[in-house]
Amino acid sequence: MKYKKYFRKTSLKQDNIGSKFLNEVASKKPKYFLEIGVFHGVTARNVCELLHSIHGQDFKYVGLDLFGENDENSKEIIPSTKFKNPFKNIYFKYILRKDPYSIEAVSDLLKKFKNNVQLIKGNSNHLLKNIDMTKIDYVFLDGGHAYETVKNDLFYSYPVLENGGTILCDDYDLSYAPGIKQAIDEFIINKDLKSEILFDRFAKIEKK
Numbered sequence: 001m002k003y004k005k006y007f008r009k010t011s012l013k014q015d016n017i018g019s020k021f022l023n024e025v026a027s028k029k030p031k032y033f034l035e036i037g038v039f040h041g042v043t044a045r046n047v048c049e050l051l052h053s054i055h056g057q058d059f060k061y062v063g064l065d066l067f068g069e070n071d072e073n074s075k076e077i078i079p080s081t082k083f084k085n086p087f088k089n090i091y092f093k094y095i096l097r098k099d100p101y102s103i104e105a106v107s108d109l110l111k112k113f114k115n116n117v118q119l120i121k122g123n124s125n126h127l128l129k130n131i132d133m134t135k136i137d138y139v140f141l142d143g144g145h146a147y148e149t150v151k152n153d154l155f156y157s158y159p160v161l162e163n164g165g166t167i168l169c170d171d172y173d174l175s176y177a178p179g180i181k182q183a184i185d186e187f188i189i190n191k192d193l194k195s196e197i198l199f200d201r202f203a204k205i206e207k208k
């Protein structure tokens with residue numbers, strides 16, 4: 001399946017990585033997908049299109065994001081939401097009149113799947129403990145890049161693995177965010193898990 005950009009920004013844009021990611025997700029046919037770190041919602045929309053093509057209406061997508069900067073989130077890395085292409089800035093500011101990094105704009109992009117989608121605004125360090133992870137069978141972990149945040153996200157995602165699901169972590173070996181690799185490596189060793197590095201970028205984690 002081809003990954004589309006929907007006139008927005010995404011971290012899965014280079015080297016056909018988005019399509020490779022979708023093929024990887026498709027191989028597992030998840031029904032209940034959680035994305036930690038939604039940003040402009042491009043991966044969210046692609047995943048919904050994919051799951052709809054596999055399951056029809058019988059799937060769920062849950063997406064968490066800060067959807068905005070504030071003092072509490074100041075330690076997290078938020079990608080620049082400005083476009084290099086001036087037409088895109090004009091489109092969002094004057095035509096759509098929405099910040100593409102807002103829960104409203106992402107809901108708009110996902111409205112075709114409104115019965116299947118739940119978007120939650122907030123910090124994963126607080127939100128995940130209140131989410132029932134036992135139903136989720138696939139986590140795409142692409143939120144905060146700080147060691148403590150990744151450690152927390154993995155800790156609360158563990159029930160997904162216990163139920164035979166998959167956690168796919170983006171940016172496994174980023175030179176400017178070594179805490180990601182450290183948290184993942186510790187999690188794999190401490191819980192005695194199986195892991196594989198895909199496309200020099202993702203860490204795929206499952207139970208042995």
Ligand SMILES: C[S@@+](CC[C@H](N)C(=O)[O-])C[C@H]1O[C@@H](n2cnc3c(N)ncnc32)[C@H](O)[C@@H]1O
Pocket residue numbers: 009010011012035036037038039040041042043044064065066067068076077078079122123124125142143144145149
């Ligand atoms: C790399 S972007 C996600 C890209 C998106 N998954 C995609 O494929 O296009 C990282 C996102 O994580 C969010 N984020 C950072 N720290 C977070 C946290 N502690 N809780 C929730 N979201 C967080 C940021 O707001 C940002 O939108």
